[in-house]
Amino acid sequence: MTEQTMTSRDRVLKLFAKEDIDRPPCFSGMGNVTAEGLKKFGYKFAAVHSDAKMMADSAASSYKLFGFECAVVPFDLCVEAEALGCDINVYSHLEDILYPTIKTKLVNTEDEMDISIPSDLASRGRIPMMKEVIGLLKDDVGSEVAIGAHVLGPFTLAGQVMELNTLLKLSFKKPDKIGKLLDMLADALIVIAKEYEDAGADYITVREMGATSDVLSPRVFKNLILPYLKKIFAALSKNSVIHICGKTNDIAGFMVESGADAISVDQKNDVVETRKKIGNDALLFGNYDPYNVLVSGTTDQVRETMKGCMDSGVNAVWPGCDIWPTVPPENFHAMMDEVKKYRR
Amino acid sequence: MATEEKKQEILEKLKNAVIQYDEDASKEAAEEALKEGLEANDAIFNGLVSGMEEVGRLFEAQEYFVPELLMCADALYVGLDILKPHVSQLDLGVKGSVVIGTVEGDVHDIGKNIVKMMFDVAGFEVYDLGKDVPLDKFIEEQIKTDSDLVCLSAMMTTTMVGMKKVIDDLKAKNPDIKIMIGGAPVSQDIAEKWGADGYSADANNALKDAINMISSLKKMKDEAEQNKA
Numbered sequence: 038m039t040e041q042t043m044t045s046r047d048r049v050l051k052l053f054a055k056e057d058i059d060r061p062p063c064f065s066g067m068g069n070v071t072a073e074g075l076k077k078f079g080y081k082f083a084a085v086h087s088d089a090k091m092m093a094d095s096a097a098s099s100y101k102l103f104g105f106e107c108a109v110v111p112f113d114l115c116v117e118a119e120a121l122g123c124d125i126n127v128y129s130h131l132e133d134i135l136y137p138t139i140k141t142k143l144v145n146t147e148d149e150m151d152i153s154i155p156s157d158l159a160s161r162g163r164i165p166m167m168k169e170v171i172g173l174l175k176d177d178v179g180s181e182v183a184i185g186a187h188v189l190g191p192f193t194l195a196g197q198v199m200e201l202n203t204l205l206k207l208s209f210k211k212p213d214k215i216g217k218l219l220d221m222l223a224d225a226l227i228v229i230a231k232e233y234e235d236a237g238a239d240y241i242t243v244r245e246m247g248a249t250s251d252v253l254s255p256r257v258f259k260n261l262i263l264p265y266l267k268k269i270f271a272a273l274s275k276n277s278v279i280h281i282c283g284k285t286n287d288i289a290g291f292m293v294e295s296g297a298d299a300i301s302v303d304q305k306n307d308v309v310e311t312r313k314k315i316g317n318d319a320l321l322f323g324n325y326d327p328y329n330v331l332v333s334g335t336t337d338q339v340r341e342t343m344k345g346c347m348d349s350g351v352n353a354v355w356p357g358c359d360i361w362p363t364v365p366p367e368n369f370h371a372m373m374d375e376v377k378k379y380r381r
Numbered sequence: 382m383a384t385e386e387k388k389q390e391i392l393e394k395l396k397n398a399v400i401q402y403d404e405d406a407s408k409e410a411a412e413e414a415l416k417e418g419l420e421a422n423d424a425i426f427n428g429l430v431s432g433m434e435e436v437g438r439l440f441e442a443q444e445y446f447v448p449e450l451l452m453c454a455d456a457l458y459v460g461l462d463i464l465k466p467h468v469s470q471l472d473l474g475v476k477g478s479v480v481i482g483t484v485e486g487d488v489h490d491i492g493k494n495i496v497k498m499m500f501d502v503a504g505f506e507v508y509d510l511g512k513d514v515p516l517d518k519f520i521e522e523q524i525k526t527d528s529d530l531v532c533l534s535a536m537m538t539t540t541m542v543g544m545k546k547v548i549d550d551l552k553a554k555n556p557d558i559k560i561m562i563g564g565a566p567v568s569q570d571i572a573e574k575w576g577a578d579g580y581s582a583d584a585n586n587a588l589k590d591a592i593n594m595i596s597s598l599k600k601m602k603d604e605a606e607q608n609k610a
Contacts, residue, residue, distance in 0.1 A: 126513075128486060135486035136539045138513060201491065202451055209448035251565070251583060252447040283565065328538040328566060361538055 045106035049183040050239065052320070052352060053276040053298055061353050063343075063376040064107035066185045066242025066278045066301060066322075068359035072134070073366055074098025082362065083129040086113055086137055089166050093173035099360070100182050103369040108174045109185040111167060112359070113137040114244070117189055117229055118197035120162035121155070134362050144199035147207060150218060152198070154225045159232050168236035175237040183240060186233040188226050190245025190279075191219040191265045192253075198222075208253065212261050223265040227272040240276035243269060243297065249283035258288050263295060270296035278322060282357055286310055293319045303357025304330075312350045322355035325372075332361045336371040343375040383417035391419060395428025395460055400435050402452035404459045411463035421467035429457050429464075430502055437588045447491060450588075454498050461502060468504065477503065480522045481532040482510030484543045489536035492563055496532055496587045519547050520554065529557070533577075535564040545575045552576055563587050 043051075048062045075082060078094050085091045092110055099105040115125045115137045122143055128135040144150050155161055167186065174184050189197065195204050195218055208215045230241050247253075248262045270277055279297035281288070282305070289311040292300040299320035302311065308324055315321065323346060325331065330342045346354050354376050383391070391414045398407035407429075414424040436453045439445040445453075479500050483490050490512040500507045508526050510518055523531055531551060535541040544562050551558050562572055563581040572580035581587035 131485075133543065134539075135543075136537075138486060138488045201489070205448040205491075206451050206455075209452065250443075250446075254443070254446045257446070257448075328541075329568065329570070358538055361542075363542075 044180070045100070045104075045182045046180065046239075049106060049353075050276075053240065055318075055320075060379055061347055061351065061376065062106045063354040063373055064105065064183070064185075065109060065356050065360065066107075066187055066240065066280060067109060067244065067356065068112040069099045069105060069107070069109055069356075070095045070112055070362055071099055071102070071360065071364055071366075071369065072362045073102055073364075073369075075362065077102070081129075081132075082134045083127050083131065086111065086127055087163065087166070089169040089173060092166075092170045093177065096170070096174055097178045099369075100178055103366070104373045105182075105369070107182050107185050108178055109187065109242075110170050110174070111163070111187070114189060114193075115139055115197065116163050116167060117194050117226065120158055120164050120229065121152075121198055121225065123198055136359075139197050142198060142200050144203070146200070146203060147211070147214070150199075150214060152218075152221075154221060154228075158225060158228050164229060164232060168232055171233060171236040171238050179237065184238050185240050185242060186230075186238040187242040187244055187280075188230050188233070190243050190248065190262070190281075191222040191226060191269070192262050193245050193247035194222045194226065195219060196247045205252070208257060208261060212257075216261060216264075219262070219265045220268070223268045226269055230269070230273055234273065234275050238275065240278060240298075241273055242278040242280050242301065244280045246280070246282045248288075249281050250285060250287050251283040255287040255291070259291050263291050266295040266297075286314075289314055299352070301355055305357075308346070308349045308351060320352045321350065322353040323351050324357055325354065327356035327358050327360045327364075331356070331368055331372065332364050334368065336367055339368045339371045340375040343372050344379065347376070347379050383419060387417060388419055388423075391417060392424065392428040392431075395424060396432035396435065398460065399429055399432025399453050399457050400439070402449060402456045404456045407456040407460040408463065411460040414464065415467060420469070421464040422469065424464050425461060425468070425502060429460050433457055433499075433502075433588070440588070450495065451491065454495060457498065457502075477505035478508070478526060478528040479505050479530040479532060480508045480510065480519060480526060480528045481534075482514040482519060483512040483534045483536070484519075484540050484547070485513055485515045486543060487535050487537055487540035487564075488512050489564075490534070492536065492581070492583065492587050493532070493534040496534070496561075496563065496581070496590075499588065516543055516547050516550075520550050523551060523558065524554070530559045530561065532561045532563065534562070535566065537564075538566040541566045541571070544577075548575050548577055561590075 048058050051058050080091050085095045096108045096110045113136050119125050124140040125137045126140045127137045277297045278299045278301050279292050279295050280301035282303040285302045285306045293315045301322040302324050304326040325342050394410035483493050533544045559578045561579040562577045567580050581590050
């Protein structure tokens, strides 16, 4: 099929199915709303997180404006923690673009760890809204691009609901206790991810950046985190991606072992080395710097970087993190053009 | 006064307490140091800090990771809290006061706390604004405290951009102010472009930079003491 006959949706789904495609797709499993997209609708960033129509409009805009080959929600990393009972801050008092953060933690000290998953988790917080957004996106652009949704990994979610210092120290001192918490959070994440799948998401990205080798040793990753990632991916029925940023070369093999259909790494990963390690059959997505290249680089730097990613063997050109909204339109266009004209 | 041998033994205990993140051992060794008449400064720099230096090396060699770093810091603070009241003030010719915090939108403070720890060790007056700090607050606090160093931390790309505004505002109000920025997304390039005086990409680099900084303070202190003698 040629560029004209293969839709972005076909390309992405065929990639996951490991069928032949004309070129690597250029998409993401993480937030990619742009300031241009928000401007088109006159939306304030702080407002789009809690309104289904606004979120759906914004999520589809990177495809509509630039041809980015997906629509992904949510834009923030607080949906799961909020559903579990944390308060969030969306910074509605500011004009600047700030992502929502957790205001209050459920667990501050070791003796507060006895928490449980609410039985009505799927109807709490913004989860019903997320399902509505996914439905709106299916109707709007669902025949043209794949619809993605993301959840946190269990350890990263633990970092949202629990005081981070306590979590990190206990991961070392009392791994059994943390393991129990991660097991419970994995169950919660399975409930949420399945809701997204049922609503029509074509692929789920699990973001476990808290377990990067910049923070945790590969040994702790393997013993403490990997079992619960495996549990999640075994429970998902559609396409799945595991994303970890920062240092990941030593854990790339474990990421494949997690059972995700694809692994996603950022610009700190040496993808040539990773490819050697994981073999040609595993799907590897990455690994451009979404700020220092896409936002603040020149169009030539953008083109070189995208070409570099493809030359080093990624299966999809995909950012190392959320795309920072202030990406200049000419850089976004340069990225898409470079990927579209690429032939191996 | 302790013999040289005894002194070395206590310093070694302090150092190992930090490396082995043993809070009890740190307490015990700090108390022993005071009992045996060691100079508190000596115990802090040649005991606790030298332990932290080794921790930095272990972190770099990827034998230690962030959990270990946090536990080592806890052990250091246990010793430091005991020793600090006994530090004899010494005029280093450096005005030690610093405003430090994580910028608004960011709730990560581990890197910031590691840097703060080293300022504590060096005897700086530290004004810690915490995390998720509105940008104007840095400027207010700097003016209020007349600090000559401001440290801004951001863990995420999404909040890093706020630092530029603070740097511009601070430098406009006080061109002599020194500004350090830190956090995973920060690079030499960004520090230069935005006019920051220094940067650290991660907790370990922050630790190393801070150790370098206090090592040079310590050298000045030693020289001052030699001159005195």
